[in-house]
Amino acid sequence: MAVVHSRFAPLDLPEKDIFSFIFERNRPICTENHTIFQDADTDKAYSYADVRRLAQGFGQGLKAKFQWRNGEVLSLFAANSIDIPAVMLGALWAGGIFSPINPGYTVGELVNQLNDSRPRAIVTQLQLLETVKESLNIAKMSKTIIILLGDERDPTGRVPHFTSVRNISGSTRYQPAKVDPKNDTALLVYSSGTTGKPKGVKLSHYNVTSNISQLQPGDQEYLTWNGSKTCGDIPLPKSGCGDRVLVCAPLFHIYGLTKSIINPLYTGTTAIVMVRFEIEKWCALVQKHSITFSYLVPPIVLLLCKHPVVSSYDLSSIRMANSGAAPLSQGMIESCLKRTGIRVKQSYGMTETCPTVFNQTWDDWNNPIGSAGQLLPNVEAKICPPSISEIPTASDDLEPEGLPQGEVGELYVRGPNVFLGYHNNPIATADCLSPTGWYRTGDVGYIDARRTLFITDRVKELIKYNGFQVAPAELEGYLLDHPLVNNCAVVGIQSEALSTEVPMAYIILKSGAKAANKEQAESIIQWLNSRVAGHKKLRGGIKFVSEIPKSASGKILRRVLKEWAKAEGSKGSAMGAEVVRARL
Template sequence: MPSESQYPPIDIPNTDVWGFLFERKDRPYPDDKVIYQDPYTNRSYTYAQVKNSAADFGKGLKALWDWQKGDVLALYTPNCIDTPAITWGCHWAGGILSPANPGYTVDELAFQLKDSGAKAIVTQLPFIKTAREAATKSGIPDNRIIIIGDQRDPNGRVKHFTSIRNISGTARYRRTKAKPEDDLAFLVYSSGTTGHPKGVMLTHRNIVSNVLMLRAGEAGHLGWSNGPNGEGDKLLAFLPFFHIYGLTCLIHQSLYSGLQLVVMPKFDLEDFCRFIQDYKITFSYVVPPVVLMLSKHPVVSKYDLSSIRMMNSGAAPLTRELVISLHNRLKIPIKQGYGLSETSPTTHTQPWEDWNKTIGAVGTLLPNQTAKYMSPDGKEVPVGETGELWIKGPNVFKGYLNNPEMTAQALTEDGYFKTGDVGYQDKDGHFYITDRVKELIKYKGFQVPPAELEGILVAHPSVNDVAVIGIYNEEQATEVPRAYVVPAGGLGKGNKEADEIVEWLNSRVASHKKLRGGVRFVEAIPKSVSGKILRRLLKVKAAEEDKAKKAKL
């Protein structure tokens, strides 16, 4: 039988995102509460300022471009405290927001603009060249490019969003209400391992549901007493707002719960530590590479991070070794959560009090969901046995845009989403994720989860970072695990050091998990902005290495 959530069911209001955030009767904080803070410029938005700016921007969209329900606005920018006003202004006007990675090339951005059918694009001045070229390629006229942030176009050719917000004669426009279960709030693009990214269609109900589900999981903790300085909980945000993790857990949760969000445009370790110290940050959503840096980097010791009550890690598996390493060094508890773009995103989180009791678990199932682990032949596996996780709930996406075939593969007829993640649950309802279905290494019929080996290897004193992939060994006619290691103290390590790491790992794992592919030293592990290891790039590197080796023979 599928697992039910241990939380009591929650009521999900039949409203769109705007109504949920700005027309509620139970907001527990005042209009002048500062919600979004830029620590570099000290610019900020209160709740009232966000609401008014968003409504004015929405009116401007309608007045300037006759914005219609279902029109798509693309967002191509690093984190910015103007992003919430743009997001909900788009919703006020009945639009759909489609955030894009600011690291995209012209062609990558143009693909998303075309695929989503974007009618306009919002960016920042330093990104205008790429944005303009991609807009031209996808048929968006120059006068539909908008900039946000502190910089203005010195030539005055590109509108700043404040000019759209301040268009006169817009009082006659009214908010376009969305149908929560049918109308899209966001089109986020998931990176897949092959081919173009897929447009994930998230409805207003998906987002409203997940904010409330997440709130239930953090209930009684976030929004505590009043914080160390009387201002309540403060969250430090560096996770990208173009990713669903940042969109829901940071932008939406902070406004709904009245938490101040200190916004970094990108991650910088020293600034991260400095802002925790200066702003008395109490909570941060992080990813495993950041946990690794906090547990090992010398610069961390310069700062007082004692205001942090808890961190929550997501986006990639967090291992026992990293949790213990961080806590031993800084005494900061860290729990884990789990989710996907297709689930809006959060489906599981560890209860605060369980962070050190169930290390390695992604937590328990949040309310209003059911889940089950399935075998490759489509049968549910018993508790304790490994399978692919399937999830059902109001947070599960509507489907992939313009891709009925992939949608049919991902969603079952009875509404379960096949996550592609492998794991198991224990008898007490704690869920574990061990790896991706497509990333498991198959050694002579045995499954080897790369994340498990990585979790062990990061505890080695000579390892600063590591990624494990499977490479095909012709002599053994099977895949074998190989580790790519960023060594402590920099490059220049040789066979002796590599062999020592291999032996150290092999003494700690079952025979089929041994590093039969050896160790290779590298300067850095390729990762996405959300912290996921880009194994496909390492596989290309491995193929090139093996080709060069054969050429020498």
């Protein structure tokens, strides 16, 4: 099985800019006054018509006040807000590139991204204004490029709100920009940077609209503004209601941008937008709004399985949930279903694929449980021998032959949703994207006879024990089934005694468990070691911690954990409780 093709028929993908793709359609997807975005805290809402009007007005304002030109960057440095869709679409209407930034960044981190993208304007919130001003000063950029969004205005009146950036002259000369959908960048989204400085991923209009279209068959087609469609035994929304999506993913991430902004506008569903995720608030909002769908990440699914507050709320309105960012174990999916009744399907992708390439359909969400689903229409994939180098380099073969069906290896994909390349970084682009469009994902897994993908780990995260490769995610899946373990992360540490890498686990105990002690650690180690092959045993031991460092998208920051382990090795137990080693 060299190259795998989708079981779905190829789609005739439109070559349109994102604004036209959403708003200029043969027939309306919903009524003009239908609510698309609603603030979870204030209940302030924007209708389909509101978003289009605000976006066009802002786009015209950018041309009138900033003399906006095609290809100029508009950065966003803000927490989740229902103003973001209009700001993003307004920038695209004007021919701009929309580039979101993590609002949790420090001044130094923000400066790095500003220096790389060099935005023509930056949109932020009042509470982040001083951080932006300081960063612009260091980057030697004018503070006159700042624009605000949200309910708070600048008390000095010097920084305009996005609703006041408009064409006050009434001139009709400001028309939507003409763009080349396949070759012009629409989104400049920076990767998480877990393997170094973040890289700007260039996504074209065609990349984005293709992925939205690819997700319709068997998935997004069941999310409707009037609650009119379902499949199998999955219930329709309650009578008189359409689908309502609870947005808890950060909108600066590709997962949030496409799933929580563009998808609702394209399908007509109502998105209830949280500023940030909190488990009890999430549950309360599901109950209050009769939420039918939500995009999740594994840490949230884990909370649904284990947090005591979940039992206090009625979550039965949820028809389906989708988890991305990292693989879920079969045990966790089954536990979530048993406790909450929530079906959790999975999808697989990354920023470079806009983001989805494999997806479980609604009628196949539990067949088999734990898979990342099937290949989207118009996408090709192959499993190849893992590269010798853990970080892609130009010397690697980017077009290797595929392995036979069922064998584990590194995933390569090619399709209309694969990115254009990295901004200002042709070397990094050449390291992972072949001349014929094959993208080396860096993820390890296999594809079965049903053309279903199972991800087992990342190439760079594999632990190499005496020549054997050990997948941290597999060991984490086992540990999460232990009755005392609330959360965990496994990394490889260098053993001087064995002259090889060995697996080590960082563990958060469940509330109510006895205080962490050596006997507990040894018990967990022996419990795990009895369930795995010899080369997978926790020879690096266990350390109990109060938190596991994770990125905004929910991925474990193994680099940080390895730094902790290195510091502990050189300074004893400076990081806290001692590491308990395995008795083998």
